[in-house]
Each structure stands twice: as structure tokens, then as C-alpha cells.
Amino acid sequence: MSSPTGPASGLPVRMPRPRQPGRHRRPEPVAAPEGAPALVLAVPGTPSAATRMLADEVVSIARSELPGLDARVGFVDGEVTDFPVSAEFPSLASVLAHAARERTARFEQAVAAGVEARQPEGPVAVVVPLLAGPDAALLRQIRQGISDSRVAAELTDVLGPHPLLAEALHVRLSEAGLARADRARLFTVATAADGIILASVGGEEAVQAAGITGMLLAARLAVPVIAAALDVEGSIAATAEQLRGSGSQQLALAPYLVGPEVDPSVLEAAAKDAGCASAEALGAYPAMGKLALAKYTAALGITPQPVASGG
Numbered sequence: 001m002s003s004p005t006g007p008a009s010g011l012p013v014r015m016p017r018p019r020q021p022g023r024h025r026r027p028e029p030v031a032a033p034e035g036a037p038a039l040v041l042a043v044p045g046t047p048s049a050a051t052r053m054l055a056d057e058v059v060s061i062a063r064s065e066l067p068g069l070d071a072r073v074g075f076v077d078g079e080v081t082d083f084p085v086s087a088e089f090p091s092l093a094s095v096l097a098h099a100a101r102e103r104t105a106r107f108e109q110a111v112a113a114g115v116e117a118r119q120p121e122g123p124v125a126v127v128v129p130l131l132a133g134p135d136a137a138l139l140r141q142i143r144q145g146i147s148d149s150r151v152a153a154e155l156t157d158v159l160g161p162h163p164l165l166a167e168a169l170h171v172r173l174s175e176a177g178l179a180r181a182d183r184a185r186l187f188t189v190a191t192a193a194d195g196i197i198l199a200s201v202g203g204e205e206a207v208q209a210a211g212i213t214g215m216l217l218a219a220r221l222a223v224p225v226i227a228a229a230l231d232v233e234g235s236i237a238a239t240a241e242q243l244r245g246s247g248s249q250q251l252a253l254a255p256y257l258v259g260p261e262v263d264p265s266v267l268e269a270a271a272k273d274a275g276c277a278s279a280e281a282l283g284a285y286p287a288m289g290k291l292a293l294a295k296y297t298a299a300l301g302i303t304p305q306p307v308a309s310g311g
Helices: 049-065 094-113 136-149 163-175 203-221 235-245 264-274 286-300
Strands: 040-042 069-077 125-129 154-155 195-200 224-229 251-255
Touching: 040 049, 040 094, 040 286, 049 125, 049 251, 049 286, 069 094, 094 136, 094 264, 125 136, 125 203, 125 286, 136 154, 154 203, 163 203, 163 251, 195 203, 195 264, 203 224, 224 235, 235 251, 251 264
Parallel strands: 040 069, 040 125, 125 154, 195 224, 195 251
Antiparallel strands: none
């Protein structure tokens, strides 16, 4: 038996903390609205176990930032499957069709149970491309996947440019021993680069977009950073010569890529052409999940806690 003040057994009761008054109070936690569209991460490139693991990590980060989020993974070059989606690498169209059928089924079950329910409206899903920068060819494939699904879905912009991507690039360079982890530290890294080639895919548009993040990276590292296109022949080597001509002696290649967009051999060849070492692609750095979620919430007009840079 319990009383208004707690259980009769005397066990401690976790009571809600009173809200701190004033402008310094903590923001109220935000959860995904009931019945909100799914976040579908559109993953480019050839599907693989490593790519699947990366994508799952990104959506896991997004879910941790917004409780109740329905987040799924669809592959641009995935397998076309019937309902339910059981393939390891389901196509984007299959995942969207699955989400639409699930939403319809939930509505029909509610009606059958006598629960008052409204006919679902708005997009079934918000599709977020797993791309750091614009790539017209890949975005065309993603739009085709949405069209093939015959489902109402909203496509967001790519993840960058954004200060968090500059942070992620800095971390990847420092992990490879090509940059100091923190400018405030007094020690130096013997292999630290004095010039960075920011390698993107997607042609000139992608290079221009990467250049914005490159300026933020240059400010962090206090060294010149120039963006170049992996998919334009000679672009990486020409950029390396440009940096050397301006006085840089020890160059590094920083992939402005999540990872699945290109085969790793392309990066290896580019680093060889430039005569320099290369950092790893951005991968499942926490910023990827936070930025994917930011694109989703912006599309729906949800205002979760702000995405802040860690360095």
C-alpha cells in the first residue's frame, strides 16, 4: 500500500527534479513526435558489411539524440526486396515502401481497435543522403530511388558544409599523426602537415562546397587547405603542386568523404599522385549522426537541443 508521499515500504522514490528557473535552466528533452516520418539514411556506393556497420552507427547516434526516432538505412545500390524488408542491404525504394506499409498498417489497426485515429498525412519519410558534399550523380540516383518507391518522401540537403565536419577532419588528421590534436598543447607532431588537400567527389560544385569547410579547417590548423576533386583527372596532383609552390613542404590528403562514396583504392591512388600521406575518411564520427538528425529535424520543424562543436 502506498501513500501520496511514497510507498509504505519506505523504499526511496525517484522524484522529478524541479525545473531550474531563469535563463540558465536546462532545455527540456525533446522526443520525436508520435507518428513522425521515418528518417531514412540513403547510403551511396557498393554495399558491404563495413558500409552497413557504418550506416548503423550513424543512425544509432541519431536515435540517441532524439528518443523515439524511427531511423532506417536504405542503400542506393541495394537489393530490391518485397515486404517485409529482410535483406542485409535493402534498396532505398524498398525501405521507403516498407515504411509506408507500416504506417498504413498502424492506422488500420487503430481503426479496427476502435481507437480514434487520423488518416496519416505528410511525408512517409525524410531521406537524408549520407554525403558530406553535393554529388549530382549520386543525388540523381537517390531521387530515382524515391521515385521508384512511389512513396511521399522529402529529400534533405547533404550533410555539409558545417563546422562539425571541420572538427571531424581535424580529428582524422590527428589520428593519422598528420596534425596536432589540439592547438593549445605545447608539443608538436613531427609528421604534422603544413598543407592540406581536401579531397571530395562530385566535380566543381563539390569542390566549392568542400572549400567552405576547408576554410574552417585551415583556421583550426593554421595551415593552408585547398579542396580538389578526386573524380577530376589531375586535380589532386595539381593542387599538391600549388601548395608546394606556395611554400608547403609536407602535405596531407584529408578525404572530405563519409566513406562509401568511393573505393578505398581511389584515395590510395590520389595520395600517391600527390606524394603525401592520407587520413581516413570521416566514417562514423559522431558528427555524422548529429548532422543527419539536424537535416531531419529541420525538414520537420522540430527543435531539438542545439548541435554543438566539441572543439
